Amino acid sequence: MSIPKSHYFEARPAVASRPRTVRLRLAGLDLELQSDRGVFGSKGVDLGTMVLLREAPAPPPGDELLDLGCGYGPIAIVLARHAPKARVWAIDVNERALELTRANAAVAEASNVSVCLPGEVPAEVRFDAIYSNPPVRVGKGPLHRLLLEWLPRLKPGAPAYLVVQRNLGADSLAAWLGEQGFAVTRLKSKKGFRVLEAKAAP
Numbered sequence: 554m555s556i557p558k559s560h561y562f563e564a565r566p567a568v569a570s571r572p573r574t575v576r577l578r579l580a581g582l583d584l585e586l587q588s589d590r591g592v593f594g595s596k597g598v599d600l601g602t603m604v605l606l607r608e609a610p611a612p613p614p615g616d617e618l619l620d621l622g623c624g625y626g627p628i629a630i631v632l633a634r635h636a637p638k639a640r641v642w643a644i645d646v647n648e649r650a651l652e653l654t655r656a657n658a659a660v661a662e663a664s665n666v667s668v669c670l671p672g673e674v675p676a677e678v679r680f681d682a683i684y685s686n687p688p689v690r691v692g693k694g695p696l697h698r699l700l701l702e703w704l705p706r707l708k709p710g711a712p713a714y715l716v717v718q719r720n721l722g723a724d725s726l727a728a729w730l731g732e733q734g735f736a737v738t739r740l741k742s743k744k745g746f747r748v749l750e751a752k753a754a755p
């Protein structure tokens with residue numbers, strides 16, 4: 554009998570919960586975050602996430618930021634601490650991840666994080682920046698659809714910062730984003746990851 558494989562992008566992960574604490578250290582910040590099985594990066598903050606947090610520019614002035622695919626919240630919480638006046642939308646399809654992000658944001662005193670399912674972000678919200686370690690494992694078609702759903706909700710000229718592993722298709726994703734009309738810049742290549750900037754037409 555084969556055991557169904559559990560993915561971190563399921564709405565309700567099938568694997569039993571086993572919470573653990575992971576550490577996120579960044580210039581000026583030292584956070585303890587709760588993670589769990591069935592959630593991306595459960596054993597420690599992902600290397601790609603750390604590359605994004607270290608190498609992407611700080612949030613621009615503005616009032617609406619998005620962490621697309623928040624997991625247990627490392628990106629959203631760092632953004633919220635750096636931009637306390639902005640609202641940081643933290644969205645995910647994984648309900649266990651959303652619960653963890655809510656709890657982690659509360660402990661990190663990041664009260665400006667709004668945690669919700671993707672469909673709960675009001676349709677009129679437009680973003681001053683998107684930061685994401687996107688769910689490449691969902692497959693190329695679903696990933697493209699996800700990006701085409703959210704990147705057009707950037708304000709004119711606003712950036713999306715995406716971290717993607719080089720050997721998981723960072724360069725072909727950059728080329729595809731260019732074909733969709735975004736101005737794409739490869740900001741950094743580090744530890745096997747690319748940090749891409751994709752800007753909506755001004």
Ligand SMILES: C[S@@+](CC[C@H](N)C(=O)[O-])C[C@H]1O[C@@H](n2cnc3c(N)ncnc32)[C@H](O)[C@@H]1O
Nearest residue numbers: 561562593594602622623624645646647686688
């Ligand atoms: C690579 S993980 C990054 C998680 C977290 N941001 C981090 O850095 O640890 C991508 C996340 O995207 C989420 N995801 C998958 N499909 C999604 C969708 N359609 N909408 C929003 N989030 C999605 C997954 O559940 C997962 O938590």
